[in-house]
Amino acid sequence: MAIAFTFPGQGSQAVGMGKDLAESYPEARRVFEEVDEALGEKLSKLIWEGPEETLMLTANAQPALMAVSLAAMRALESRGFSLKDKVGYVAGHSLGEYSALAAAGFVSIADAARLLRIRGNAMQSAVPVGEGAMAAIIGLEQADVETACAEAAQGAVCQVANDNGGGQLVISGARAAVERAAALCSEKGAKRALMLQVSAPFHSALMQPAADAMREALAGVAKNPPVVPVVSNVSVTPTSDPETIAARLVEQVTGRVRWRETVEWFGAEGVTTLYEIGAGKVLSGLARRINRDIAVANVGAPADVDAALASLG
Template identity: 55%
Template sequence: MSLAFIFPGQGSQNVGMGAELAAAFPAAKDVFDAVDDALGQKLFALMTEGAIEDLTLTENAQPALMACSVAAMQALKAEFGIDITAAKYAAGHSLGEYSALCAAGVIGLQDTAKLLKLRGQAMQDAVAPGIGAMAALLGASPEDAQAAAAAGRKIGVCQVANDNAVGQIVISGEKAAVEAAAQAATDMGVKRAMMLPVSAPFHCDLMAPAAQVMKDALASVTFNAPAVPIVNNVTAQPVTDPVQLKADLVTQVTGQVRWRESVQFMAAQGVTDLAEPGTGKVLTTMLKRITDDLTGHRLDTPEALEAFAAHLKG
């Protein structure tokens, strides 16, 4: 078996996330406490008891998802002797890349929490409500999506934002441009073009103000070499240079999340198992739409961590 850890992005949050991990594992509770301290906010209480509307706010969801992922990793290490070096690679979907970097020792936990709080605020503030939009093109090939986005660009900003899986691609940009691209996709025979209920048009050029905020913030943060290579969103290739990892986090704000290619790369390098620490199973479920050669493991409950540890130790 060859392993990679994959870290989920926004959309995986749910009220109750992390509660079982914190109750079962002191190491996980320590992570949640440290994130609360770093943010000066009772984020863990919001995660476990709050309103979903508040948890879903980008500035809360991003550090919450990271905290849950890192808590699962710390519990694996403390309780079962498994750390990130058991894997050949680590990768994260959008904000999940920060979780991967934290788990791999590139960025400290409290710095990661502060960066994600700021990232969420900056991304939300970059575009006024109603200006931007995103749409999922279901059944579209990468070529279909690029052609649809090109049609949208005749009106305004429109880009491929997320290449998530085979037949699951998301476009992002100005509302009228994305609507035109969605119509173009439908006209070319794409199975379904669906506008998404998002609060901002992520991963497109409209996020340039947020990219500048993150560039300024990251400049003062120390990055270390990762314990394992990070297959990052910008390159879909393994990166170990801390300077490049930092620069690519800035590019990632306006750039495409190349998730399908990242997973395909890891599979081509002999990875057989992908473990998703944190909450939910969004990435694990998505694997089936990318390749049949990988086994996914969701690591979001004490029982799941125990079963995974037994599986890993054979």
């Protein structure tokens, strides 16, 4: 099939996201109610009213973004849309992989919310505040960035965490090593080497305690074959085997988010349109820079639901 659905990751959150979907579709509102019940708190109130600094916390942002993506999915489905019949693949950026899997029925919405709360807390607590860092490197070849990381490590962790495409790579690891690597990238000709305001060194080997926590958490939830294959962040291959999917989710905590390769893979497989399901338009922007032959569309508001249904048929 020529269509894939993608699901955004952390950084796409905004106060008020998904509220219009909940007001327009009872099915969407029920998603937020399910998440609230699963977490034992009114996350929906935080999503819609803020404060922003609390929503931005990793343990809140991750289940919140999943809730908005699944609310958009339920809005589509309430109008007769079938993921299995209309879409060839799903994929998500980092936490968005959980949203993609929930949309495809691998886990329930409630379990996805609890898993992402565990994931957020575990990632935050894996490294003491201030000891880790991440930096965005713009306009430098991947091989040069990897060389800079290796030179800067000096026995510490420093690695490429995200290959987002469009000339954007993110490095992650011990703060001093990342700072050294960013400086080396500038020397090697990077257009920009920007330290990021993040709370932990995500997608690096320093996240191993969080990977261990997710292995245990995933072992304890009911897992089903997804109705469409999920393209894994860490392997850039599609699978429908529940245990393989779970293993890749564990690897993802410390592994690289290979988003550029994912979009390139979609193009090679004949995907002609990517729909970004949920908050923001970050993935759509990245896709345009990676492969201009693939059309992009967004489903994050009631008007988007109408437009998507008209084009999906």
